[in-house]
Amino acid sequence: MTRVLPLACVLACVLLIWMAAVVPMNWDQAQALADDGAQWQDVAWATLSLDRPLLPAPHQVAGELIGSIAGWPVTSPRSLVFHAVVTFAAAVVGFVLALALGVALAVGIVHVRTLDRALMPWVIASQAVPVLAIAPMVVVVLGNLGLTGLLPKALIAGWLSFFPITTGMVKGLRSPDPMQRDLMRTYSATPRQEFAKLRWPASMPFLFPGLKVAAPLALVGAIVAELPTGAQAGLGARLLAGSYYGQTLQIWAALFMAAVLAVLAVAAVDLAQAVMLSRRGGRL
Amino acid sequence: MPADIVVEAHGLGVTFEADGQRTVALTDVSLAIRAGEFVSLIGPSGCGKTTLLRLIADLEQPGAGRLLVNGTTPEQARLQLAYGYVFQAPALYPWRNVTRNVTLPLEVMGMDRAQRQARAARVLDLVGLTEFRRRFPWQLSGGMQQRVSIARALSFEPGLLLMDEPFGALDEITRDGLTLHLHALWRRTGLTAVFVTHSIPEAVYLSTRIVVMSPRPGRVVEVIDCDLPAERTLDLRDTPAFIAVAHRVREALRAGHSYD
Ligand SMILES: Nc1ncnc2c1ncn2[C@@H]1O[C@H](COP(=O)(O)OP(=O)(O)O)[C@@H](O)[C@H]1O
Numbered sequence: 034m035t036r037v038l039p040l041a042c043v044l045a046c047v048l049l050i051w052m053a054a055v056v057p058m059n060w061d062q063a064q065a066l067a068d069d070g071a072q073w074q075d076v077a078w079a080t081l082s083l084d085r086p087l088l089p090a091p092h093q094v095a096g097e098l099i100g101s102i103a104g105w106p107v108t109s110p111r112s113l114v115f116h117a118v119v120t121f122a123a124a125v126v127g128f129v130l131a132l133a134l135g136v137a138l139a140v141g142i143v144h145v146r147t148l149d150r151a152l153m154p155w156v157i158a159s160q161a162v163p164v165l166a167i168a169p170m171v172v173v174v175l176g177n178l179g180l181t182g183l184l185p186k187a188l189i190a191g192w193l194s195f196f197p198i199t200t201g202m203v204k205g206l207r208s209p210d211p212m213q214r215d216l217m218r219t220y221s222a223t224p225r226q227e228f229a230k231l232r233w234p235a236s237m238p239f240l241f242p243g244l245k246v247a248a249p250l251a252l253v254g255a256i257v258a259e260l261p262t263g264a265q266a267g268l269g270a271r272l273l274a275g276s277y278y279g280q281t282l283q284i285w286a287a288l289f290m291a292a293v294l295a296v297l298a299v300a301a302v303d304l305a306q307a308v309m310l311s312r313r314g315g316r317l
Numbered sequence: 318m319p320a321d322i323v324v325e326a327h328g329l330g331v332t333f334e335a336d337g338q339r340t341v342a343l344t345d346v347s348l349a350i351r352a353g354e355f356v357s358l359i360g361p362s363g364c365g366k367t368t369l370l371r372l373i374a375d376l377e378q379p380g381a382g383r384l385l386v387n388g389t390t391p392e393q394a395r396l397q398l399a400y401g402y403v404f405q406a407p408a409l410y411p412w413r414n415v416t417r418n419v420t421l422p423l424e425v426m427g428m429d430r431a432q433r434q435a436r437a438a439r440v441l442d443l444v445g446l447t448e449f450r451r452r453f454p455w456q457l458s459g460g461m462q463q464r465v466s467i468a469r470a471l472s473f474e475p476g477l478l479l480m481d482e483p484f485g486a487l488d489e490i491t492r493d494g495l496t497l498h499l500h501a502l503w504r505r506t507g508l509t510a511v512f513v514t515h516s517i518p519e520a521v522y523l524s525t526r527i528v529v530m531s532p533r534p535g536r537v538v539e540v541i542d543c544d545l546p547a548e549r550t551l552d553l554r555d556t557p558a559f560i561a562v563a564h565r566v567r568e569a570l571r572a573g574h575s576y577d
């Protein structure tokens with residue numbers, strides 16, 4: 034209850050502001066469509082139920098969401114669930130790639146001194162590239178190379194999301210204090226043993242915050258990668274089609290679906306973290 | 318060299334260089350520790366006690382002199398797991414429970430699981446922590462954590478136990494309890510122990526010999542025999558014999574200072 038109440042308050046505030054914005058945003062359109070003798074109350078009322086509003090009202094978005102989720106079988110391209118699954122699959126594969134790359138880079142950076150100097154600038158440079166801006170181009174290029182479907186999207190998603198994983202892991206793998214490391218030395222542990230029994234477990238608390246940042250980024254990457262080439266499936270395709278045809282309701286429904294997927298992804302990371310914590314006595 | 322000499326040092330010297338500043342941590346330290354002895358290193362902080370212990374453990378390299386552990390180089394001794402090291406802080410791995418902290422060195426050695434469990438049970442009994450074996454470090458008091466750390470150092474049955482102010486961060490009541498405990502443990506196991514402290518009563522109570530060191534550069538001022546009865550209780554600290562040894566240690570510490 035203590036968690037639900039603040040959440041409900043925020044939700045109510047957002048809905049109020051949203052409703053308040055709908056009337057002025059759609060006023061011109063509603064007035065143009067209104068009869069000559071229409072009162073201002075009628076126009077205001079009409080702003081809430083336009084076919085292609087500039088800003089749809091909350092109930093319109095809700096209706097569109099329910100209609101596009103429940104109205105069609107999930108295998109139909111008209112179903113929003115179908116598109117959500119397509120995007121989520123690409124994001125998940127991208128996230129797994131980011132995890133593998135992020136951890137591998139961190140291990141290299143921490144263990145090989147020359148890699149620290151050689152790799153880190155490139156890792157940072159890769160994040161300075163405006164992936165979102167060039168993603169369409171990358172997807173087109175990959176398409177020409179024969180890479181279509183899920184993989185190019187996953188690559189963009191991975192590119193966009195590996196950085197927080199790398200930085201978190203670098204910090205985590207370096208977190209053991211000198212005493213904890215000296216202890217391993219008194220056992221004459223091999224570097225591999227030191228990694229497995231000290232550095233790796235010590236890095237876990239640093240990995241999960243990185244994963245929590247990376248998960249929504251992977252989703253953004255997958256959606257952006259769907260924008261070009263007139264992809265027929267995925268939330269990105271829905272957004273694009275919606276803006277082509279002025280279907281604002283469809284755009285907003287897709288945006289909400291993306292937000293729900295992001296929440297689900299972060300919740301999944303939280304769950305994985307909870308499992309890890311329970312095996313460590315609930316701390317760290 | 319007699320077979321029962323565990324640590325033998327000749328003219329050891331260590332100089333640290335940090336930020337262009339040279340610190341002479343130890344000069345001309347010579348020392349022989351026999352099997353089964355309990356030797357305390359006592360001196361003001363910064364006099365190189367930790368450094369000397371780390372030299373024996375092969376965690377630090379001498380700049381001068383010769384050091385033998387079990388008749389071999391410190392490195393050989395380390396590779397043979399000749400010693401268990403107890404650090405100033407417990408240095409437990411917080412993601413492992415008590416038992417798994419104690420079995421850590423055994424895992425590194427490649428001992429099988431059943432044997433590890435048996436060893437852990439035995440050393441945890443030795444330090445009186447059997448009922449806390451499933452707890453995690455943060456669920457234990459400082460004194461209990463340090464006992465886990467001692468159990469961990471004993472788990473692979475080294476002949477030599479190196480302890481660096483293991484009770485330094487604890488309150489006096491806990492310290493007294495642990496001092497008693499450590500003495501009983503040493504008597505039962507027949508270990509050779511090198512124990513760093515800056516507490517005179519602690520050193521006198523526990524030791525067979527006390528090595529008094531002076532600060533900057535760290536030198537051995539005097540080695541004092543501590544021939545109190547083998548059976549020791551806390552009441553011993555009020556006896557004339559105990560007070561006499563403590564007095565000698567204090568005098569030696571003062572002499573060390575006057576060299577400055
Ligand atoms: N790694 C190091 N680098 C530089 N100076 C050090 C290092 N370790 C110890 N010292 C210096 O050597 C001296 C002895 O230190 P230490 O052996 O820790 O003394 P103690 O344990 O008796 O307090 C101190 O002056 C300390 O500052």
Ligand SMILES: [Mg+2]
Nearest residue numbers: 366367368481
């Ligand atoms: Mg010290």
